[in-house]
Amino acid sequence: MTSVESAYELGRRDRKKLETRAALEHAALTLVAERGLAGVTVEDIATAVDLSSRTFFNYFPSKEDALVGxxxxxxxxxxxxxxxxxxxxxxxxxxxxxxxxxxxxxxxxxxxxxxxxxxxxxxxxxxxxxxxxxxxxxxxxxxxxxxxxxxxxxxxxxxxxxxxxxxxxxxxxxxxxxxxxxxxxxxxxxxxxxxxxxxxxxxx
Known part of the structure; x- marks a missing residue:
């Protein structure tokens, strides 16, 4: 892989991470607005964007942190x-x-x-x-x-x-x-x- 290709791949991964983070934030906010804080779990948020709870914790330590964003x-x-x-x-x-x-x-x-x-x-x-x-x-x-x-x-x-x-x-x-x-x-x-x-x- 050339240096240009490597830089492009790194940029693509970074964009994907930002998109995933934004999607989790939006899902957390939408669900809590609908159900209240106590009515939403990390699993609910992750499932809303077709991810696992483990993946959620790669981005946020808690659902509250996803809400603060x-x-x-x-x-x-x-x-x-x-x-x-x-x-x-x-x-x-x-x-x-x-x-x-x-x-x-x-x-x-x-x-x-x-x-x-x-x-x-x-x-x-x-x-x-x-x-x-x-x-x-x-x-x-x-x-x-x-x-x-x-x-x-x-x-x-x-x-x-x-x-x-x-x-x-x-x-x-x-x-x-x-x-x-x-x-x-x-x-x-x-x-x-x-x-x-x-x-x-x-x-x-």
Whole structure:
């Protein structure tokens, strides 16, 4: 096998893995939305996409992890988006641009994300897992903000606070987006949330 053929085969396998992961996520969300969390097993999810339970565990350690669906690369991707913003752009604006790019990514998978938000609303016991899954992301973004602003983590508190505010603005936009059934565009709601923060959160 030539190097080109080998690279193609590797790319094909990677695409297949991503497709399988996405199919398991979608099956988990659909079944839990229909039956509730307690009414769905790992075997149910695997069977829905014609796979074995053993194969399911190659992708997710539990059904709850399939529902969260967080990619291990998400923290790195957000950090890279932030670092790609020119250094002269102020931190809050850079965080807005990072968040807007993420919103556009979510919008491209609108139905999947609306279903995920519905499942989490119906099953509050999943919320701690969702919060835990965001910890790695928040730490990675805080570190990038610290480098950008020239301060050390754990000293001024600025990187941690700026990141927490940005994440809260994004979550608030997601809640509005879900409540409005995906309209208007999530990126526009993110812009609105950041505009309110930049204005000092004046009374409505």
């Amino acid at each position: 967080a990619s291990p690369a998400s923290a790195a991707e957000l950090r890279e988006r932030l670092e790609a913003v020119p250094a002269e752009v102020p931190v809050l604006e850079a965080l807005r641009l990072m968040s807007r790019a993420e919103a556009e990514h979510v919008q491209r998978r609108r139905e999947q994300w609306l279903l995920r938000l519905k499942v989490f609303e119906q099953n509050p016991s999943l919320l701690p897992r969702l919060v835990a899954s965001g910890t790695e992301t928040e730490l990675a973004v805080s570190a990038a903000v610290a480098r950008r602003s020239g301060v050390e983590l754990g000293t001024t508190g600025y990187p941690e606070l700026a990141t927490a505010v940005a994440m809260a603005a994004f979550r608030a936009a997601m809640m509005r987006w879900s409540a409005a059934d995906g309209r208007p565009a999530l990126a526009d709601l993110v812009d609105e949330a950041f505009s309110q923060v930049a204005a000092g959160l004046p009374d409505p």
